[in-house]
Amino acid sequence: MSFSATNFAQPRPVPVGVRSNEKPLSSDASRFRFRGPPSFLGSPHSLRFKPIPPFKLAIPHSQRSAASSVTHIANGKMVKSSANLLITKEEGLELYEDMILGRFFEDMCAQMYYRGKMFGFVHLYNGQEAVSTGFFKLLKKEDTVVSTYRDHVHALSKGVPARAVMSELFGKATGCCRGQGGSMHMFSKEHNVIGGFAFIGEGIPVATGAAFSSKYRREVLKEAGADQVTLAFFGDGTCNNGQFYECLNMAALWKLPIIFVVENNLWAIGMSHLRATSDPEIWKKGPAFGMPGVHVDGMDVLKVREVAKEAIERARRGDGPTLVECETYRFRGHSLADPDELRDPAEKARYAARDPISALKKYLFENKLASEQELKSIEKKIDEVLDDAVEYSDESPLPPRSQLLENVFADPKGFGIGPDGKYRCEDPKFTQGTAHV
Amino acid sequence: MLRAIRNKSILPAFSAVRAFSSSAKEMTIREALNTALDEEMSADPKVFLMGEEVGEYQGAYKITKGLLDKYGPERVLDTPITEAGFTGIGVGAAYYGLKPVVEFMTFNFSMQAIDHIINSAAKSNYMSAGQISVPIVFRGPNGAAAGVGAQHSQCYAAWYAACPGLKVLSPYSSEDARGLLKAAIRDPDPVVFLENELLYGESFPVSAEVLDSSFCLPIGKAKIEREGKDVTITAFSKMVGYALKAAEILAKEGISAEIINLRSIRPLDRATINASVRKTNRLVTVEEGFPQHGVGAEIWFSSLHCLFSVQLVNSWKYTNLLHLLNSTSVIEESFGYLDAPVERIAGADVPMPYAANLERMAVPQVEDIVRAAKRACYRSVPMAATA
Numbered sequence: 001m002s003f004s005a006t007n008f009a010q011p012r013p014v015p016v017g018v019r020s021n022e023k024p025l026s027s028d029a030s031r032f033r034f035r036g037p038p039s040f041l042g043s044p045h046s047l048r049f050k051p052i053p054p055f056k057l058a059i060p061h062s063q064r065s066a067a068s069s070v071t072h073i074a075n076g077k078m079v080k081s082s083a084n085l086l087i088t089k090e091e092g093l094e095l096y097e098d099m100i101l102g103r104f105f106e107d108m109c110a111q112m113y114y115r116g117k118m119f120g121f122v123h124l125y126n127g128q129e130a131v132s133t134g135f136f137k138l139l140k141k142e143d144t145v146v147s148t149y150r151d152h153v154h155a156l157s158k159g160v161p162a163r164a165v166m167s168e169l170f171g172k173a174t175g176c177c178r179g180q181g182g183s184m185h186m187f188s189k190e191h192n193v194i195g196g197f198a199f200i201g202e203g204i205p206v207a208t209g210a211a212f213s214s215k216y217r218r219e220v221l222k223e224a225g226a227d228q229v230t231l232a233f234f235g236d237g238t239c240n241n242g243q244f245y246e247c248l249n250m251a252a253l254w255k256l257p258i259i260f261v262v263e264n265n266l267w268a269i270g271m272s273h274l275r276a277t278s279d280p281e282i283w284k285k286g287p288a289f290g291m292p293g294v295h296v297d298g299m300d301v302l303k304v305r306e307v308a309k310e311a312i313e314r315a316r317r318g319d320g321p322t323l324v325e326c327e328t329y330r331f332r333g334h335s336l337a338d339p340d341e342l343r344d345p346a347e348k349a350r351y352a353a354r355d356p357i358s359a360l361k362k363y364l365f366e367n368k369l370a371s372e373q374e375l376k377s378i379e380k381k382i383d384e385v386l387d388d389a390v391e392y393s394d395e396s397p398l399p400p401r402s403q404l405l406e407n408v409f410a411d412p413k414g415f416g417i418g419p420d421g422k423y424r425c426e427d428p429k430f431t432q433g434t435a436h437v
Numbered sequence: 438m439l440r441a442i443r444n445k446s447i448l449p450a451f452s453a454v455r456a457f458s459s460s461a462k463e464m465t466i467r468e469a470l471n472t473a474l475d476e477e478m479s480a481d482p483k484v485f486l487m488g489e490e491v492g493e494y495q496g497a498y499k500i501t502k503g504l505l506d507k508y509g510p511e512r513v514l515d516t517p518i519t520e521a522g523f524t525g526i527g528v529g530a531a532y533y534g535l536k537p538v539v540e541f542m543t544f545n546f547s548m549q550a551i552d553h554i555i556n557s558a559a560k561s562n563y564m565s566a567g568q569i570s571v572p573i574v575f576r577g578p579n580g581a582a583a584g585v586g587a588q589h590s591q592c593y594a595a596w597y598a599a600c601p602g603l604k605v606l607s608p609y610s611s612e613d614a615r616g617l618l619k620a621a622i623r624d625p626d627p628v629v630f631l632e633n634e635l636l637y638g639e640s641f642p643v644s645a646e647v648l649d650s651s652f653c654l655p656i657g658k659a660k661i662e663r664e665g666k667d668v669t670i671t672a673f674s675k676m677v678g679y680a681l682k683a684a685e686i687l688a689k690e691g692i693s694a695e696i697i698n699l700r701s702i703r704p705l706d707r708a709t710i711n712a713s714v715r716k717t718n719r720l721v722t723v724e725e726g727f728p729q730h731g732v733g734a735e736i737w738f739s740s741l742h743c744l745f746s747v748q749l750v751n752s753w754k755y756t757n758l759l760h761l762l763n764s765t766s767v768i769e770e771s772f773g774y775l776d777a778p779v780e781r782i783a784g785a786d787v788p789m790p791y792a793a794n795l796e797r798m799a800v801p802q803v804e805d806i807v808r809a810a811k812r813a814c815y816r817s818v819p820m821a822a823t824a
Contacts, residue, residue, distance in 0.1 A: 206528050206532065210529040243525065417653070
């Protein structure tokens, strides 16, 4: 399949959206009834636009999964039975453990920062765990993730060990980047986490390129099984950046296997999303470029997971990109240096009541998927993992002085590769004499 | 990343070789770049091109002519006008081992993508502690053309050469163009390849070795285009041609000039420059770009640099630092060898004007180089005395 624009398939019927409501996972029925107009985005500011009626996710009939409850929107009610539960017990515990790991890790980071063990910029993810857990637990190891500076939990959810992430934050040689990257630049080739970018919007083209490479490997290099999917995570502030639109265009043009995940936490440091954006509904920007745009309640891990399943399968099939807007919230400030004075305490309280971890806990109890005891043992296990990570990081050595000048180039001395395919500096004859005459 | 490059005989996209047996073969820069791209794309299926107008338009300056027909639209990608976007896409693809060659229509447009060149390409190998290397090439015309105005005429050699993690190459002749582009494409690191629009049509003689498909030049090594003993003139890209003409004029006046074609701005071949300065004791640096913080300023300092490095080496004992200086034997002061202040010829410190006579004044000309060489040889009064 070539990349030329003439082969571009029909765009999906537009617009599409899963309308979420604000209630936590208390009852299945109310979850899918549209309650409009919602106090959209949870902001106290009044809205200038009319509410949009609900649409079904535009899934072709053949691919609708039985477990996908979003198709029941039109009916407005759901029959509650164990067969209709979205997750099994194992999956539920896995999700819970991942969210607890993220939350406890970030709390530990805050503690370590105030004790002076961590320094520089540290951006914490508290409150947004549902988004990362909802997506990552559906990915394979070969799938790629690109993130922003708020990347600790993305690295952890993808499988980078807590010890490696914590040491990296402490700036020790045992960190995942040997202390050379830091909080904002988590790279792990093994787990396909390719950053960690400090500039917002910078990771989106890189993610698009990773998706491009997956498609290239499949179609030009003819590698079997090259169906890796790429996820690009970024925030609401990034959605006003030019690179975002450039990549929406090219991803849809070339039908790249990428999912653009917007973690809309309403605030870009102190700039409210509504003050910065002419049309605050980010999911609508997907259909403008010919890809589905989905809005999902990012405080509810199960809803995120459903949408993620659909989007990831779509990308893996080769049907192209998806834009997923997750309405979420960060409980802490933008970074540990942010006094967080501009956000309304009432807004924070409203979102704190929708804490994704408590919501999942409630769901697990109500559907008898787990007991108090099991969840407590998970929390205890995570506590131990983190204590071990901190101890390991404390005891790890600082990078040796010789590491300063290493890894600037992949090429050991910078002279390039010779005609025989080996590095020139390895050829003993090369270092004799200076210039070519 | 050691890979033997198969020695294939490739049919170039269009013939670069004249059919007669007697005369030396000549090749334009355009043909040199085209054949280099063709051969590298043929040898390695991971190499692909992307840029504006590289495909159906056959290249904005016809450098990529014929490649779309030969390799198809999946490997020669016409992009929308989105420098930041497609440069980032190239970087992301390079993270996963593909080898993109990203063309900027001119390097002025690379400013829209400079974040990706520096922050996501150059710095990635370091930030990830060696996990992710970025085998990407950014190429395109650089520097002044003819009457294109201020926004299309800047030389970016100094800006990119300041950044660790990038290799910056600037060819002059067809041999340079072919050899350095092939080396750049094979290289596992990000390379900024600065061509010159006015040189694209110029022909240079090439030997049979250059025409071989496995030919490539080392990065970080300069070439002495003309040997001399009175004054060293360093230049890159189009200025090498001007320096050679200046050398002819100077020869008639009894000054023998040694012309160094830098070829590689980063890593800079300080060893060659210092060896030449120790021989001639006089230095003139020529470049087309802005003077402040330019390549000439760096070369000037690098003759002092060797003086300081002695202390650094003793206190840090880093073998890596020694290697970065490109030699283990040149830890001597070239400063003590200079008999005259270093003359720096650069473009005028103004944005490029449009009017033809002003543009001629804003870019170094052969006469400027001749005058500078004479000043360095104390044949004429130094600039400070005339002020």
